[in-house]
Amino acid sequence: xxxxxxxxxxxxxxxxxxxxxxxxxxxxxxxxxxxxxxxxxxxxxxxxxxxxxxxxxxxxxxxxxxxxxxxxxxxxxxxxxxxxxxxxxxxxxxxxxxxxxxxxx
Amino acid sequence: xxxxxxxxxxxxxxxxxxxxxxxxxxxxxxxxxxxxxxxxxxxxxxxxxxxxxxxxxxxxxxxxxxxxxxxxxxxxxxxxxxxxxxxxxxxxxxxxxxxxxxxxxxxxxxxxxxxxxxxxxxxxxxxxxxxxxxxxxxxxxxxxxxxxxxxxxxxxxxxxxxxxxxxxxxxxxxxxxxxxxxxxxxxxxxxxxxxxxxxxxxxxxxxxxxxxxxxxxxxxxxxxxxxxxxxxxxxxxxxxxxxxxxxxxxxxxxxxxxxxxxxxxxxxxxxxxxxxxxxxxxxxxxxxxxxxxxxxxxxxxxxxxxxxxxxxxxxxxxxxxxxxxxxxxxxxxxxxxxxxxxxxxxxxxxxxxxxxxxxxxxxxxxxxxxxxxxxxxxxxxxxxxxxxxxxxxxxxxxxxxxxxxxxxxxxxxxxxxxxxxxxxxxxxxxxxxxxxxxxxxxxxxxxxxxxxxxxxxxxxxxxxxxxxxxxxxxxxxxxxxxxxxxxxxxxxxxxxxxxxxxxxxxxxxxxxxxxxxxxxxxxxxxxxxxxxxxxxxxxxxxxxxxxxxxxxxxxxxxxxxxxxxxxxxxxxxxxxxxxxxxxxxxxxxxxxxxxxxxxxxxxxxxxxxxxxxxxxxxxxxxxxxxxxxxxxxxxxxxxxxxxxxxxxxxxxxxxxxxxxxxxxxxxxxxxxxxxxxxxxxxxxxxxxxxxxxxxxxxxxxxxxxxxxxxxxxxxxxxxxxxxxxxxxxxx
Numbered sequence: 001x002x003x004x005x006x007x008x009x010x011x012x013x014x015x016x017x018x019x020x021x022x023x024x025x026x027x028x029x030x031x032x033x034x035x036x037x038x039x040x041x042x043x044x045x046x047x048x049x050x051x052x053x054x055x056x057x058x059x060x061x062x063x064x065x066x067x068x069x070x071x072x073x074x075x076x077x078x079x080x081x082x083x084x085x086x087x088x089x090x091x092x093x094x095x096x097x098x099x100x101x102x103x104x105x
Numbered sequence: 106x107x108x109x110x111x112x113x114x115x116x117x118x119x120x121x122x123x124x125x126x127x128x129x130x131x132x133x134x135x136x137x138x139x140x141x142x143x144x145x146x147x148x149x150x151x152x153x154x155x156x157x158x159x160x161x162x163x164x165x166x167x168x169x170x171x172x173x174x175x176x177x178x179x180x181x182x183x184x185x186x187x188x189x190x191x192x193x194x195x196x197x198x199x200x201x202x203x204x205x206x207x208x209x210x211x212x213x214x215x216x217x218x219x220x221x222x223x224x225x226x227x228x229x230x231x232x233x234x235x236x237x238x239x240x241x242x243x244x245x246x247x248x249x250x251x252x253x254x255x256x257x258x259x260x261x262x263x264x265x266x267x268x269x270x271x272x273x274x275x276x277x278x279x280x281x282x283x284x285x286x287x288x289x290x291x292x293x294x295x296x297x298x299x300x301x302x303x304x305x306x307x308x309x310x311x312x313x314x315x316x317x318x319x320x321x322x323x324x325x326x327x328x329x330x331x332x333x334x335x336x337x338x339x340x341x342x343x344x345x346x347x348x349x350x351x352x353x354x355x356x357x358x359x360x361x362x363x364x365x366x367x368x369x370x371x372x373x374x375x376x377x378x379x380x381x382x383x384x385x386x387x388x389x390x391x392x393x394x395x396x397x398x399x400x401x402x403x404x405x406x407x408x409x410x411x412x413x414x415x416x417x418x419x420x421x422x423x424x425x426x427x428x429x430x431x432x433x434x435x436x437x438x439x440x441x442x443x444x445x446x447x448x449x450x451x452x453x454x455x456x457x458x459x460x461x462x463x464x465x466x467x468x469x470x471x472x473x474x475x476x477x478x479x480x481x482x483x484x485x486x487x488x489x490x491x492x493x494x495x496x497x498x499x500x501x502x503x504x505x506x507x508x509x510x511x512x513x514x515x516x517x518x519x520x521x522x523x524x525x526x527x528x529x530x531x532x533x534x535x536x537x538x539x540x541x542x543x544x545x546x547x548x549x550x551x552x553x554x555x556x557x558x559x560x561x562x563x564x565x566x567x568x569x570x571x572x573x574x575x576x577x578x579x580x581x582x583x584x585x586x587x588x589x590x591x592x593x594x595x596x597x598x599x600x601x602x603x604x605x606x607x608x609x610x611x612x613x614x615x616x617x618x619x620x621x622x623x624x625x626x627x628x629x630x631x632x633x634x635x636x637x638x639x640x641x642x643x644x645x646x647x648x649x650x651x652x653x654x655x656x657x658x659x660x661x662x663x664x665x666x667x668x669x670x671x672x673x674x675x676x677x678x679x680x681x682x683x684x685x686x687x688x689x690x691x692x693x694x695x696x697x698x699x700x701x702x703x704x705x706x707x708x709x710x711x712x713x714x715x716x717x718x719x720x721x722x723x724x725x726x727x728x729x730x731x732x733x734x735x736x737x738x739x740x741x742x743x744x745x746x747x748x749x750x751x752x753x754x755x756x757x758x759x760x761x762x763x764x765x766x767x768x769x770x771x772x773x774x775x776x777x778x779x780x781x782x783x784x785x786x787x788x789x790x791x792x793x794x795x796x797x798x799x800x801x802x803x804x805x806x807x808x809x810x811x812x813x814x815x816x817x818x819x820x821x822x823x824x825x826x827x828x829x830x831x832x833x834x835x836x
Contacts, residue, residue, distance in 0.1 A: 024823060027816070027819050028816055028819055028820055028823070029816075031816070036815075036816075097814075097815045097816060098814055098815075098816070100813075100815070101812065101813025101814050101815075102813065103811075103813050104811055104812050104813025104814075
């Protein structure tokens with residue numbers, strides 16, 4: 001198991017876990033759609049950090065490669081998501097996700 | 106030897122043609138008949154019958170040159186079940202060829218006669234299209250009769266026996282939607298049904314005889330049965346008695362003997378050629394043929410022979426008495442036929458098989474002659490009546506006013522009014538003086554009547570005399586009964602001649618009667634010739650028929666001790682017996698002249714015998730009320746029992762009670778309480794309702810989670826992930 005920059009793999013994983021937890025809490029706690037969106041990005045990037053850390057540690061390229069895919073998907077997601085948020089704001093004059101519960105059972 | 110052996114066997118192999126030529130004729134008429142004219146239809150049918158006659162003649166020649174040796178000609182395999190094997194084999198021997206010659210010979214003459222007769226009959230009855238049907242049925246009859254006489258087993262004989270019964274039914278009911286006077290009615294079809302049912306009773310006896318025969322002999326082939334007959338007779342004597350007596354029931358049905366004769370007078374509803382061919386000359390003699398054919402069985406049981414002879418003799422006498430009191434020209438001949446059949450049955454019963462067959466042949470000639478001449482008389486009267494009606498501007502005409510409606514529709518209608526006057530052309534009270542209008546028919550009828558009366562030297566004299574002589578030698582009682590019947594025969598024929606042809610016309614139609622054309626009279630002349638010369642078949646001293654049939658029937662003539670005057674024999678001819686019967690016949694004719702000829706019947710006058718004979722004549726007139734007695738003794742209880750069975754047992758018990766109450770009640774109860782309340786409502790409904798309730802409850806529970814808050818969904822996803830990951834890590 002190699003080290004990089006004197007920091008062990010576990011350090012990167014801890015940072016990644018913290019970032020993921022923050023993102024997840026953000027998604028669950030905040031009601032502003034944009035914040036939730038940003039929290040989702042945070043979770044994705046936590047995952048990306050874990051990918052590259054493992055890739056570097058095991059000296060394989062597939063982890064690095066996967067990060068590109070995640071970044072591409074999240075970029076696309078942002079494009080669609082922001083468009084949705086704009087559309088919702090236009091109709092409801094709010095981007096509070098709790099206001100958008102008309103599909104409840 | 107006239108012919109070589111191969112030529113003879115070739116001729117024998119022609120025998121299937123006697124069946125298939127008439128069938129070919131009827132097929133041609135069925136398939137092409139609608140495009141053929143009446144003449145062509147009649148010609149085809151007559152030719153088919155005539156060719157069958159030619160084949161019969163060839164067979165006769167083959168037999169004659171072959172010294173009378175009979176042959177069985179195998180034709181086709183028919184029934185083969187296990188060890189039972191009944192092929193379709195033709196029996197060619199002197200007995201069957203005699204029958205074939207009579208059937209096809211007389212049959213052909215009657216076919217030719219019918220060309221003329223039916224031409225007019227279908228026009229008087231307004232249905233020209235039925236002409237073809239008549240000839241199809243007639244050819245079918247010839248084919249069936251040929252199967253009957255040529256079969257080599259009792260089963261094949263029975264096929265023909267039933268076949269001729271069917272043809273009889275079809276032809277009696279030929280004008281099924283009217284009565285004999287042409288009025289809309291079911292009378293003719295009822296007569297047909299009566300014939301069918303009376304014959305069914307007889308056939309039931311025949312069938313039982315056949316079953317017993319199969320049980321006792323294991324075969325129905327003539328050869329095997331007759332070969333084992335004496336052996337079986339010693340082992341189980343009752344069986345032969347049983348077979349012969351039940352066969353007699355069949356004979357009584359088909360040959361119209363007491364007690365089943367009642368159908369034959371009603372059978373006169375058929376067109377006259379049918380009465381001549383089927384109900385006088387051929388079919389009704391099938392019973393006589395059956396007994397003659399079964400001579401090896403009857404010869405073994407004298408008791409059965411005596412019963413057969415008594416039945417025949419009593420029938421001969423009884424029917425003759427009824428014939429005296431009839432007014433319908435065909436009814437007189439019908440009862441006369443029953444009486445003459447009685448003579449034949451008595452003869453074959455006494456063991457005088459040849460005498461019976463001799464009388465069968467001559468009777469076929471002269472009774473066909475009489476019936477056909479009667480048909481000519483009837484047509485003459487119809488013509489006279491039609492002539493009158495036409496002259497008076499009446500709508501009844503064969504040329505105009507055809508009823509073109511379909512048959513079924515015509516049946517529903519009551520008398521549509523174009524028979525303005527009920528005129529019975531068969532009623533002798535409407536006749537009189539026809540000698541002048543119809544001279545040819547008169548002479549022909551006279552020949553037939555004298556032959557029937559047994560006047561020397563006509564055919565009837567010889568054949569009847571042979572029967573009487575046998576009776577006199579063996580059974581004096583039967584001789585006396587038959588002699589009285591013979592006297593009555595001469596008397597009623599005399600009565601008929603005086604009433605029909607002498608005196609003055611008692612009806613305008615009789616005054617205008619017209620003679621029949623050649624197509625009708627020429628076959629009659631041939632028959633008259635046969636009636637005159639028929640006695641030559643078995644002249645005393647020559648005995649050609651006896652020698653001929655002797656090749657087939659080898660019955661032993663055991664000579665009984667008889668009085669010297671009976672033992673007298675001029676070559677088998679007893680002049681005393683013959684003279685007695687001839688004198689009695691002449692006396693009877695003289696008496697009939699005294700009563701009916703000297704002072705002819707006036708129009709509307711009652712029968713002169715009515716006064717002196719009183720209730721006896723009333724009985725004769727009303728056929729001794731036999732039909733009424735049968736109606737009271739058999740039909741009424743039968744219909745009552747049928748009504749009881751239908752109404753009470755079937756209707757009220759089975760239908761109303763058992764079916765409606767028990768079965769339907771139980772079913773309703775079961776379906777209501779068990780199927781409906783228990784199974785359906787409690788079980789099947791519970792499954793359906795339970796599923797519905799379950800689904801609803803589950804969804805009520807589930808909708809709590811569907812709260813619409815995105816974040817709570819996200820929390821659920823998180824929990825899910827945590828649980829799955831936790832499981833994966835900790836397992």
